[in-house]
Amino acid sequence: MPDVNDEPLAANEISTRSAGQSAGQRAAKAGLSGRRIVALAGGIGGARFLRGLLAALREDDPAATVTVIGNTGDDISLFGLRVCPDLDTVMYTLGGGIEESQGWGRSAESFAVKDELLAYGAGPMWFGLGDRDIATHLLRTQWLKEGLTLSQVTARLCERWQPGVRLLPMSDDRVETHVLIDDGTSRRLVHFQEWWVRLHAAVPAIEITAVGADEANPGPDVVDAILNADVVVLPPSNPVVSIGTILAVPGIREALRSTTAPVVGVSPIIGGAPVRGMADACLTAIGVETSAAAVGALYGPELIDGWLVDDVDAASGVDGVVVRSHPLFMTDIDATAAIAHAALDLADFVTL
């Protein structure tokens, strides 16, 4: 982030300032074509935002390149298969292979393998591995076993999907988010997916830990991409278990602090509730209020220069961060592209 001395401004004031100028117009005016944009992303929310971002760039800055640093803390091994839910959600969503109705998994999916595993009495069954999805995991697992890194494997898988972004795992090292829960009789650590998918985050999390993050290295190009970016965006992904886990990899948070690029975030909280998912359960676990202002403050001026909140949260202030408001419900690609436009506008604004 650049050295920003701005005091937080009222949203209305900011909105007035930027009115009538699209990011493209602004970019063209400032000679900002072919921008190098970096986004940190989790799963569904991040992937949908990125689809809007690409749509916005097609119009405004078709020469722009987008590098996505994907969360791998949700990764899990199931039936010997290495599953990377967030990377795959980004890849499938941007590559046109996602099941739109749910936002994850492959479109037109079938479950013959799962049914058979069930017939064998094998578990766990709470994680729905579809047949088409399994092909991705089979190749990933095979290639990892052959000695390729997760970054190399992800690049290979993307050769098919052509997501229109460079998708980089946050790290090639194993990081797994574990959750300490108390189910009434005892405290135990469970894999994030077990808490999220099997328990629907209904059992309160006492502690959320990115196991292995301390010793993990950022993936190749991750730090360089941030340092050489023209804009860095934090999409409305889960601030604890998606963005938070990426930031837990030593070097990534520092890169965000050091980069001269503007860093802007898009709030995943609208009017005190997560746009989707169960971010509130994660925020509660780390003692943060479920509000746009609180999440903005969680990132804080050390990390972000601008914070885009929904119009209902327009009054939110974050010390040392420029806050601007815009309707943030990603109801369709046009609405999402408009959010991305607003984020890029905000990035331009905080750079000036």
Place this chain on the structure above:
Amino acid sequence: MPDVNDEPLAANEISTRSAGQSAGQRAAKAGLSGRRIVALAGGIGGARFLRGLLAALREDDPAATVTVIGNTGDDISLFGLRVCPDLDTVMYTLGGGIEESQGWGRSAESFAVKDELLAYGAGPMWFGLGDRDIATHLLRTQWLKEGLTLSQVTARLCERWQPGVRLLPMSDDRVETHVLIDDGTSRRLVHFQEWWVRLHAAVPAIEITAVGADEANPGPDVVDAILNADVVVLPPSNPVVSIGTILAVPGIREALRSTTAPVVGVSPIIGGAPVRGMADACLTAIGVETSAAAVGALYGPELIDGWLVDDVDAASGVDGVVVRSHPLFMTDIDATAAIAHAALDLADFVTL
């Protein structure tokens, strides 16, 4: 095999001797109830014979136990999955899960995973892994990785299928049949499955080798099962790459020689052609004529006491082995049960 001094007898003479007595009647007469029957088996032919054998035993000797020593030389790793085609064919066939129309693979199979792998441009594609089948391979691979032996894994998989036999892999050690071929430009070694499935055994095999067999140990209970058997049967499996590979594991051939049980084989060749499969290509590779007599002689009196051939081959003689004839086409379960009856009759006969 017992010490047999019988000269080979003309088939007609033998048929006359045994006429009117089923194996069950004979077994009952001789007090042979609850016989311990051991069969060495390859894939489709072996599995179908075994189904007939079980049908025959349900009628004649319901207390009999059948131990199947399965060929694992055809095993192959595909997409990181450990595939055991012959074990699975036996398990699926006897467990009611086989695709009857082809004799291998799961019934009502789908191919979503395969289609996706193809969309990734991944290979090889000549081996048709179905979705339901993949569940079996996923569990096997996972359990092997967890440290279970192939024998233990096979027993676990059979808990679901209840094949009605004890299915023992010939060895827990890796043995892979490789084939030396000359494709016109160069000589190269290919995995048996590549020669068999991809090349349809149309390129002549110069040499067939069970790689690893020399150092392999028989699976637990394999030798004991043979030594403690009341009857040992060699079904009409491929004498080179199925039965031959099992016999290549040090200790198994010796056990067949040492057992006091009668050992009888069923010819896979009828009228100079294999009943199914491409056994002729394998026999040619080892310099053996494709005839019932030649295969009987390949096993020879050191291994077998009785040799069941088709009626069209009734004139076949094998030095030191009792040859008897019976219609050998396994057209349905009744016909196959009758073949099994004839084999058990022959076993009784050579014991007398």
